[in-house]
Structures are given as C-alpha cells and as structure tokens.
Amino acid sequence: MSPRPDRREERTTQIIEAAMAVFAEKGFNAARMSDIADEAGVSKGTLYFYFEEGKDAIIRTILKAILGRELSMARRLLAVEKTSLEKLDLLTEAMLEDLKKIKPLLSLYFDFMAMAMRREAVHDVIKKTFREYTEIIENLVQQGIDNGELRPVDVREAALTIGAIFEGTLLLWAYDSTLVDFETHIKTGTQLLLDGLKTS
C-alpha cells in the first residue's frame, strides 16, 4: 500500500556492488567516492544518504559481506550425513565453488588482510572468522578420529594445518596462477595431508 516500496535495501545493494567493483579494481585508497557514485549511477550525495559515515562505512559493510558468506557455507556442512573424510572433501569443494564466484574480489580480500594488521575492528572480524572456521574443521577431524577413519592426532594441530593449506594455497595461487592450479592443488594438498592422518 505504501507508495514507495522499500527502495532502501535495493539502493544499498546497488551501491555496495558498485563499491566492490571499484574497490576491487583500484583498492580502497585509490578508489574515489566519485568513482563509486559513477559506477552505481547515482550522485555523490546519495552515497552519503545511504552510508552516513562515508567511505569507511562502505568498506565495513563489504568486509562483513565477504567474510560472512564463507562461513554460512561451512556451517551447513556439519549437519550433512557423511563420513568425516567425505565432509572434508565437500568442504574443499564448497570453498572452491565459492571462490570461483568471488574471484574478481580476491584483491579485496587481500586488502582486508593487510588492513587488519592495523585496524582493530577489521582484525577482530577476520580473527573471529578464522576461529570459527578452525572449529568447524576441528569438529570434522574429531569425528574422523572417533569413528576410526583417522589416527588419533592432535585435533587442533590437524585442523590448523588443513586451514593453513587452504589459505596458503589461495595465496600461492593468487600470485602465480600458472604455477598453481587452485582446484587441483587444494585437493591434492589436502589429500597428501590426510594420507598421513589416516589409519593405515
């Protein structure tokens, strides 16, 4: 009945998407508010109408959007009815799938990583994400040990190593996609590790 439907959310999304594109291309610093406005097809003033706190608020919103998406996917895995090893495979697959989607935003991800070293707020969000991620993997490993699929290794160590392989491969691939085929290596790398974890 309201003459104006909720345009707010629509516009916000529009701006965030424009901002992601601009940030990804130029980086947070080189990106101008006017670039974002142009990309979104609105005026500079409009940016401030929807993000009163300006550039920083836009960056924060994007940070949450990017990190938030990865986790929700991982959380769902825990409930699936599979063996731990199969779930770990699924986790790898899922990450891969997700990464393909946000590939053009990869530079943004690294920007956030760098930013986190100096901005407490960003640091905290990333830290929390990493932690939850590790916990999820720990759970999978623990299940694996419990049902005899894996050797009784230190769960935390194993989980961190898997996490490290994920992050590290991503890093290596980002800088040399010819040397590293992400899809192949993330699978093989995990496999190599799991080989050592399995009960012989």
Next chain:
Amino acid sequence: MSPRPDRREERTTQIIEAAMAVFAEKGFNAARMSDIADEAGVSKGTLYFYFEEGKDAIIRTILKAILGRELSMARRLLAVEKTSLEKLDLLTEAMLEDLKKIKPLLSLYFDFMAMAMRREAVHDVIKKTFREYTEIIENLVQQGIDNGELRPVDVREAALTIGAIFEGTLLLWAYDSTLVDFETHIKTGTQLLLDGLKTS
C-alpha cells in the same frame, strides 16, 4: 668531486630504515613523507635528493630488500650435507629464525601482498620469489624421493603443499597469535604432512 662517495649509500640506508619503521606502523598510505623525514632525522627535501621518484621509489626499494633477504637464506640450504628430511627441518628452522627478526615488519609484508594484486611490478617480484622458493623445496623433495626417504609423490604437489603450509600458518598466526603458536604449528604441520610422504 663529492667529499665522501659512500655518503650516498649511508644516507639511503638511513632513509630506508626509517621508512620501513614508519610504513610498518602506519601502512603505505597513511605514512607521510614528513613522517619518514622525521624518523630519519632529515628534511623532506633530502628524501627527494636520494629518491628522485619519491614515495614509490622508496616503497620499491623496501620491497626488494624484504623479499630478497628470505631467498638468500633458502638457497644456501641446498648445498648443505644432510638428508632431505633434515634439510627440510633446517629450512623450517631458518624461516622461523628469519621471521623473528622481521616480525615488526609483518604488516609491511601483507601490504605488499595486497599491493601486488594491482601493481604488475610488485606482483612480478613476489611471483619470482614464490617460484624460486617452490623450486628449492621441490629439489629437497626430489632428493628425498631419490634416496628413498619419501614416497614417490608428485614433487611439484608436495612442494606446493609445504609452501602453502608455511604461508598459511603465517597468515593464521598473524591474525590470531593466541590460537596459533607459530613455532609449534609450523613444525607440527610440516611434520604431519611429511608423515604422509614418508616411506612406511
């Protein structure tokens, strides 16, 4: 005609060290040329006398200094008279040692990583470093296979996985040093992987 020809090098070093300190603390963007001048105890003008191209030239010089140092250390390992597994241990130790020294520069490292996504020149330097690093590890793995210490796995895969564990653990630790004890986990992680690579 200049009274002391090596005054130049002296001053350059002085400026670079000041710049590293400032950049590490504030990041490339927030760091002001005047901050660097103050830290170095010279005037702003002097900065341009030694780095005609300005801020960018200083950044470039630092990039080479940081990435260059890690490699020289790794290269020497190849010549050492040890078994491959022992050499891999040594490599880990050496990296650990080095990392302790540059710990305060860690944020700089991440800045470069983020920068590399957009600046070809930076990207190339990092890529080359990663590549050489991988090759060194490949060599070690190959030696291990050749003398029967390791299973005949894909050398490239194994090397990349080790590299990924190094980089990934560094990342995880950088964001959550309470969750991750770098020294312990880099060793355990590598060990877990090597367990799977060893001939049984």
Next chain:
Amino acid sequence: MSPRPDRREERTTQIIEAAMAVFAEKGFNAARMSDIADEAGVSKGTLYFYFEEGKDAIIRTILKAILGRELSMARRLLAVEKTSLEKLDLLTEAMLEDLKKIKPLLSLYFDFMAMAMRREAVHDVIKKTFREYTEIIENLVQQGIDNGELRPVDVREAALTIGAIFEGTLLLWAYDSTLVDFETHIKTGTQLLLDGLKTS
C-alpha cells in the same frame, strides 16, 4: 479552494517557532534546514512549501518578529498618564519584562546585530527600530524638561545616552552575567544618569 485557509498561518507559526529555537541554539550558520524540520515535526520539503525562498526567508521573518515586538511595547508608554521620570522607570521595567521573555533568544539578537553590518536589509530594520526607540525616549526627556523635572539638556544627547546605557548594559550582561545583574544595573545606571539630569 484550500480546505482550511488558516492552516497556512498555523504551519508558518509552527515553523518559525521551531526555527527560532534552533537558530538560538546553533546560530544561523550552524543551523541546518533539517534541524528546523525536525524541531517543527515536518519534512524538509514542507519548509520550502511555506517559505519558498528557503533559509533566508525564514531568517527574515524572524528578524521582523523579534524587532517588531519591542517597539509596540514602548509606543504604548507615551500615552500613559504619568510624569516623565515615572514613564522612564516604566520603560525600563517594560524592557526588563520583555527581555526575560526573550532571554533564550538573546543569541539570535546578537546574530542579527552582526548580520546587519553586512546585509543592507537587516541593517535598515535595525536602524529604524533604534531610531523609533530613540525618538520615544526623546519625547519622554522633552516632557521632563518641559514640566521642570529635568534640566534643559540637549534632548537628543540625553536620549541617546539612555539608549546607550540600555544596549550597553545588555551587552555587558550577556557576556558576564555574574559581574552584571541585569535588573539591578539597568535601573541603577539609568538612575545615575537621571541624577545628573534632574533639576537640583
């Protein structure tokens, strides 16, 4: 055709009162149209519906309202049946009374004074007010001389001096209300002057 023709006046008053409150608190410059809209409980657009020329029109309307009110009070005094000295006392009382009412608007008064130095229109309104005020006092002084209450001094001079004492005391008090008790000093000051004017 409009359903309620006096709705206009109602709304106008509502807006002006809100504007006075906001202007008094923040000053003309710092006051935002949105502040006024919020205070009045209407939308920003409505402000422009009733004051097509915007902020300036609102300021002008307030100026007239403030300066207009003081005079009407003074004019009535002339007709009262009292001796001149008594009338001067009444004038003082009346001003005091009025001032108490508009005390929260005092900052507005000073804003107008400052504005008047640069805006002809404002200047004229204030000038006219001062002039009429002075004339009224001149009349009272002339009456006093005529009926022997006061020495035959220069009427204009005396009137201006009384006016100056009013304005000056107001100023002094506005900046240091602990040093100056407005009520006491305006009376005493006028009295001190009148002492010198009286026939001995």
Next chain:
Amino acid sequence: MSPRPDRREERTTQIIEAAMAVFAEKGFNAARMSDIADEAGVSKGTLYFYFEEGKDAIIRTILKAILGRELSMARRLLAVEKTSLEKLDLLTEAMLEDLKKIKPLLSLYFDFMAMAMRREAVHDVIKKTFREYTEIIENLVQQGIDNGELRPVDVREAALTIGAIFEGTLLLWAYDSTLVDFETHIKTGTQLLLDGLKTS
C-alpha cells in the same frame, strides 16, 4: 647570520591582515580560505603551513589581536599623572582614537560578539577583556571618590554604567552613523553621567 631572516612572523602578519580584510567584508562564514589566500597573495596550502589548525586558528588569532589592542591602551592610562576626571577623558579620547583605526573592522567585532554567545573559548576571551576594562574604570572612579572629585557612589555600578555607555554608543553608532556622531556622543554621554557623579 642565518640565511633566512624570520620570515615566519612576517608571513603570519601578512596572512592575518588579509584575513581581517576578508572577514570584515564577508563575515567569518562567507569568507573562503581561498579568498584569504588570494588576498594575501599566497596559496591555500601556505595558509595551513602557518595556521595548522586552519580557519579557526586564524579567527582565534584575530580575536586576540583585536581585543588585546584595546586593553594595552587602557592599562597605560592608570599610570598617568592626572586627576581621575582627566584620566576618564583621556580614556574616552584613547578609545576614540583607537576606534578610528579599526573602523573597517567593526563588523568583525560584532561577529565576535555573536560568536561568543555559543563558543565558550570566544566567550571567555571577551569576558576577560570586559572584566579588566571594568576594573580599570573602577580604579579611576575610586580614585575620583578618594580625592573628592566624585560623590561616594557605588564604584562598581558607576564603572559599569560608564562601560555600558561606551559599548552602547558604539552599537548605536554602528547602526546609524547619521543619527549618532560617535565622537560627540561618547563625550557628551560620559559627561552627562559624570555630571551626576560629581560632588556638587
């Protein structure tokens, strides 16, 4: 011996004088930093080199300059060897003299007055000036009473009334210089009051 003489003070003065001219003409708000830069014949950047805190710092500096000058003059009067009445005359003369010089800055004075109603810092400076001013006059009046020139009136009241006549006349004159001849009226006004204060 220093190659660069103290250009700092020179430049600062140059900027302040330019700023006074611009502020007097346009008012603090309408005056643009670029106007000041143009008027001073320097770049906008230079303004910030000498006044790091920007526009506000310039305004503050001017405030002190304007209010400060009046006081130093008044203070000297106290030491002069004259009767109190003669000193009061001298004070009037001195103020008059000073006012002629800063006449073009009168609008600035009113700006400060208006500003003071809302900015604590400005308020304090003006308050302090008024207070010292009043004390000086009080001293003169007290001397007058002590040596029998004046009636034993309340010193504070008398001083405030004199101050009020000064300020009030200034105000009246500022808004209607045709009605009020400042020089004549400030003298006559004070005289009228003093007539009432003198011992008969």
Next chain:
DNA sequence: GATGAATGAGCGTTCATTCAT
C-alpha cells in the same frame, strides 16, 4: 499539501612534490 530521496556545487583540508637559497 506533504514527503524525503536525490542532487551537485562548493568547501576545508591534506600532502607529495618542487626549488630558491
């Protein structure tokens, strides 16, 4: 009549860089 989303000109401020001394 009333709304509030949208606009965009314009401002204060920053800072890498230059250059006369």
Next chain:
DNA sequence: TATGAATGAACGCTCATTCAT
C-alpha cells in the same frame, strides 16, 4: 648537499534546494 617554505591538485564530505510521488 641539504633545507623547508611554498605550491596546488585532488579528495571526502556537507547541505540547501528540488521534484516525483
């Protein structure tokens, strides 16, 4: 060699005003 005063392009942000609904 070294300085630091001076520059000016460029940016983030504000807010009075407009107008489709």
